[in-house]
Structure formats: structure tokens, C-alpha cells
Amino acid sequence: MGLAPLAGRQDDATTARRCNSGECYVATLKDTTHPRGERVVGIILFHEEEPDQGPPWFQQPHVDSFSQFAVDTNLQGRGIGQALLDTVERRARECGSTELALSMADPDTALKNFYLKRGYRFVEFWKWPYTNYTSAILSKTL
Numbered sequence: 224m225g226l227a228p229l230a231g232r233q234d235d236a237t238t239a240r241r242c243n244s245g246e247c248y249v250a251t252l253k254d255t256t257h258p259r260g261e262r263v264v265g266i267i268l269f270h271e272e273e274p275d276q277g278p279p280w281f282q283q284p285h286v287d288s289f290s291q292f293a294v295d296t297n298l299q300g301r302g303i304g305q306a307l308l309d310t311v312e313r314r315a316r317e318c319g320s321t322e323l324a325l326s327m328a329d330p331d332t333a334l335k336n337f338y339l340k341r342g343y344r345f346v347e348f349w350k351w352p353y354t355n356y357t358s359a360i361l362s363k364t365l
């Protein structure tokens with residue numbers, strides 16, 4: 224689609240910095256060929272501390288957010304993404320938030336439909352300084 228989200232092109236140091244700024248949850252798969260005996264096949268980052276100015280919706284005290292959400296291309300469509308979303312929605316409730324929000328590339332209508340089916344709604348547009356598209360901010364009332 225010609226979209227260039229930060230998470231799709233950042234280096235390992237940026238991934239590590241972002242993961243350490245919030246709560247990072249991963250889905251793993253047993254893999255005997257891997258040195259650790261398992262490999263990461265999904266990731267989601269809850270409550271990232273964003274150094275750049277974020278969208279106004281994110282600034283509200285009752286709103287929490289997640290980012291850096293992805294599942295291994297070969298394992299998509301098996302419920303791993305839903306399980307990761309379950310985790311951050313539970314964590315947001317535990318933290319006392321009543322809204323959980325995310326930022327996504329507005330032109331990605333298929334992805335937007337995925338979130339709409341899951342109970343998220345559009346709240347505002349936002350332009351991050353490092354992306355080549357306008358983002359849609361979606362939010363779900365918990």
C-alpha cells in the first residue's frame with residue numbers, strides 16, 4: 224500500500240527502547256531449532272511512553288493506548304492477534320482506564336474493519352512526524 228509505519232522500518236535499538244517504555248507482551252511458539260527453544264510470533268506494546276507529541280485523544284487521563292501490534296505473517300488469522308488484544312484490554316481495565324486507543328494508517332480499510340469488528344470506533348485524525356500517511360485514532364470503551 225506504500226505505507227511506511229515506524230514499527231515496520233525501525234532498527235532493533237528503537238524496538239528495544241519502545242518496548243522498555245511500556246509493557247510489552249509477546250506471543251511465542253515452541254521452536255527446537257531456535258537457541259531459546261521458542262520464537263516470538265506476535266507482539267503488542269501497552270502504554271508506550273511516546274517522546275513525540277501524541278494525538279489529543281491519548282492525552283486524556285481515562286484513555287490508555289497500545290502500539291507496535293503485529294503477528295508473524297505466516298501465522299495470521301489464527302487468533303493470536305485477538306489474544307494479544309485481550310491482554311491489553313484487560314491491562315487497561317486493571318489500570319482503571321475506561322478507553323483503550325490506537326493509531327493506525329487511515330488508508331488501511333481492511334485493518335480498520337478488523338478493529339471496528341472488535342468494538343473500536345474512529346475518534347480523530349492525527350499526523351505523526353515520521354509517517355508518510357494520515358493516521359486514524361480509534362478507541363474502544365472498556
Ligand SMILES: CC(C)(COP(=O)(O)OP(=O)(O)OC[C@H]1O[C@@H](n2cnc3c(N)ncnc32)[C@H](O)[C@@H]1OP(=O)(O)O)[C@@H](O)C(=O)NCCC(=O)NCCS
Nearest residue numbers: 292293294299300301302303304305306326327333334337
Ligand atoms: C492486525 C494483526 C496483528 C492481526 O493479527 P492476527 O493474528 O492475524 O489476528 P486474528 O487471527 O486474531 O484475527 C482474527 C480476525 O481478524 C481478521 N484480520 C486480521 N488482520 C486483518 C487485516 N489486516 N485486515 C482485515 N482483517 C484482518 C481475520 O481475517 C479474522 O477475521 P475473522 O475472525 O472474521 O475470520 C495482523 O494482521 C498483522 O500483524 N498485521 C500487520 C501489522 C498491522 O497492521 N498491525 C496493526 C497496526 S495498528
